[in-house]
């Protein structure tokens with residue numbers, strides 16, 4: 009499923025990172041971020057939500073931004089479960105937001 | 113040598129570790145975050161060009177002092193950032209970090225786990241663009257991002273004004289601040305609030321700053337809905353004796369103060385009691401934070417009290433742990449600490465009046481409103497389960513019947529609202545009540561973590 | 568609460584107590600259920616939810632099958648869903664010894680008319696491709712089912728209440744006296760009040776605490792408390808319809824309709840029946856997860872979100888105590904279900920209701936008589952070391968009177 013991040017970004021960056029650029033993909037789509045950014049900040053700087061809810065499919069863009077609500081879990085690479093708000097980006101990271109790619 | 117494990121590297125945890133590090137005990141400080149600071153003193157990610165001095169204004173001095181202390185303390189103890197404590201059992205905390213699980217035994221355990229936002233559900237609160245108030249601040253400090261370009265800050269909390277001011281300083285636009293507590297209640301709280309004149313002064317200062325910048329502040333409104341399709345586009349609220357207002361925005365920062373993170377205390381065997389003033393369950397402790405079974409609770413994880421109270425309670429808890437272990441603690445002035453803590457707690461009581469938790473809203477929300485965002489359980493489903501119980505519904509029974517509180521967050525966000533619906537149905541709203549019980553792991557644990565465990 | 572006068576007082580509002588109340592009400596008896604905490608609040612509300620037929624003890628299978636007939640139409644009778652689903656049950660073998668067990672179970676089951684298919688490794692992996700090649704064989708029984716255990720006792724309690732039963736929560740049975748051919752049951756409520764209930768018959772459905780009640784009548788049930796570790800994952804797209812169960816019980820899992828995978832694994836742990844606190848130690852969580860990924864590698868990509876256990880009463884032969892008291896006319900025991908009370912519950916309840924109403928039952932319960940413990944030389948029929956952690960089992964001589 010190529011379900012994704014809609015075009016209009018959620019977040020508004022007001023301070024920049026003076027760190028190297030990292031390239032990552034979110035559900036196959038390439039995006040750029042800076043080292044030090046969280047996966048969540050990177051995703052929401054390029055799109056309007058983080059995932060679709062498993063019951064009902066409504067878009068979710070996370071909520072607490074501090075590791076409490078657990079509404080921002082994604083998969084990294086070959087199926088590492090990670091919480092986007094507390095996971096830093098890394099170069100070459102492949103983020104996916106739907107479990108189907110891991111065979112469920 | 114006895115080992116004391118401190119969970120949490122916020123103001124309470126660092127203050128506790130500070131005292132402990134000067135005694136002859138082995139000290140470990142565990143925090144899930146990559147950097148010390150907790151929610152209050154959260155520091156920017158490395159390489160982020162964020163001017164904290166400008167952002168924090170008068171709050172900068174405390175921030176700077178904290179981080180200097182923290183750096184020195186963390187270098188002297190076994191500091192483990194990026195490490196989640198997900199269980200406590202048989203005198204050991206169970207940790208997960210970088211894909212590995214470990215257990216760490218303790219002789220004393222200081223829980224300085226802090227708090228997270230307390231939420232009353234509102235129609236539309238699960239829409240993209242609606243974030244917690246604490247989260248909106250955390251994102252700014254940690255990542256240099258605002259949650260949107262035109263933000264409504266709402267709920268009821270002293271942090272409303274602080275967050276709004278910080279967003280303005282950072283270059284954001286505040287569409288409105290909607291405070292659900294009436295201004296008259298704020299005045300009523302003044303005598304208690306005078307217990308901490310500096311904090312009160314800062315609060316008034318923030319309100320004035322917002323007014324000067326032309327930010328609309330609405331007191332005593334009910335929040336009717338967050339509207340939008342795939343993203344929040346407006347907040348609808350009704351000010352007292354007025355028609356509903358619709359305020360356009362592209363993001364919402366929402367919260368009704370804080371609720372303590374008590375999960376580890378519960379797993380460690382501490383008794384929890386319902387605190388009527390805070391309208392939440394808190395670990396039962398003495399003034400120094402002794403919670404029984406070698407466990408000590410400090411900071412917001414015990415009683416919501418703010419950064420200053422947290423630091424004081426951290427020192428007291430450390431001193432209590434040391435004296436119970438038979439170590440010396442002559443460098444903490446216990447009496448002064450206790451007096452200060454009591455004063456700050458009085459102030460906090462004032463805050464509970466000035467920024468009311470709108471428990472009664474739970475009774476007015478439409479059946480279609482989602483109560484449990486993890487499991488997508490609606491108010492209507494919860495009410496139906498309550499009706500089946502002839503009004504004798506208890507939260508864990510409702511949880512069993514509806515899955516409300518059974519999701520990934522284990523009731524952190526639906527718990528307070530659920531407790532109110534149950535209390536309303538039981539027709540004893542202010543009285544002693546039950547709470548959702550937690551189990552390990554207190555946060556989701558990737559199963560891959562167990563791959564290296566020998567079965 | 569003023570003095571209550573009923574035909575039958577049932578001590579314990581677990582699923583056994585509630586099902587028995589429902590069965591008795593259908594026979595026109597007046598019933599009160601006395602529950603210390605909440606209906607279904609102990610082991611009944613926290614079980615794994617499996618209605619397993621395959622591999623049931625040969626002696627128990629006749630009663631288990633009668634129970635299953637009742638389960639299959641129970642939702643109509645209750646008028647509400649308890650999420651009964653006939654997903655089937657798969658026993659997995661990880662070695663030759665396991666495989667031999669599957670074969671012998673299949674023989675027993677088929678003799679009782681069950682539909683059981685044996686699959687070799689290749690067939691197993693083709694049928695359930697998510698399993699790893701550690702699995703060497705499987706046996707698949709199609710009639711086995713699951714329910715949502717959290718809903719069971721409350722649903723039966725409601726159904727019984729509709730038929731006139733009184734279900735009392737928050738009342739502990741402190742002591743029972745006899746007088747004038749009746750049982751005088753002294754309760755204790757949390758507020759300190761001490762209601763008295765008078766009944767013609769008394770049912771001991773007190774779960775892990777039923778030995779205490781039996782002792783008041785001079786009877787010994789060699790009961791010990793334990794609990795299996797249960798874990799649940801976040802919701803996952805559906806992949807595993809049947810219950811999957813390594814035949815030695817070291818790991819079993821099932822997926823709920825909402826996608827969560829529930830994981831359990833023996834040996835069962837020590838729990839504290841006195842304080843009624845029971846938690847799964849973190850080490851045990853990790854061990855069970857490691858066992859799970861070993862046979863279902865794809866689970867590594869998901870997270871576990873909670874653990875729990877419950878306080879269940881077991882006896883060494885792992886069979887219930889079901890039937891009349893050996894000392895006291897009018898007293899009936901329905902306890903010691905030893906890990907499978909959910910499955911057997913409906914038949915056990917009918918048996919007790921028939922004994923009370925008719926003086927005899929059509930249910931095959933003869934093997935479960937309490938007097939079996941009085942015979943000397945009682946043998947362990949199962950390898951209990953596989954079932955329980957070493958610290959759970961009572962000392963050998965404590966058991967036989």
Ligand SMILES: Cc1cc2nc3c(=O)[nH]c(=O)nc-3n(C[C@H](O)[C@H](O)[C@H](O)COP(=O)(O)OP(=O)(O)OC[C@H]3O[C@@H](n4cnc5c(N)ncnc54)[C@H](O)[C@@H]3O)c2cc1C
Pocket residue numbers: 578579580581582583584601602603604605606607608609610611612613614615616617618619738739740741772773774775776777794795796797875876877878879901902903904905906907908909910911
């Ligand atoms: C974790 C777990 C998983 C399980 N999985 C399965 C499964 O998959 N399939 C299956 O068939 N079975 C399973 N079981 C077993 C099954 O749950 C039990 O056999 C069944 O619930 C027993 O029901 P009960 O009513 O006897 O016990 P309980 O539910 O324990 O009820 C006994 C009740 O008596 C009350 N009580 C005790 N003393 C007094 C007193 N003096 N006064 C008043 N009240 C009193 C207690 O509070 C309690 O509510 C499992 C058990 C556990 C713990």
Ligand code: FES
Pocket residue numbers: 070071072073074075076077078079080081091092093094
């Ligand atoms: S946003 Fe709440 S846990 Fe990540």
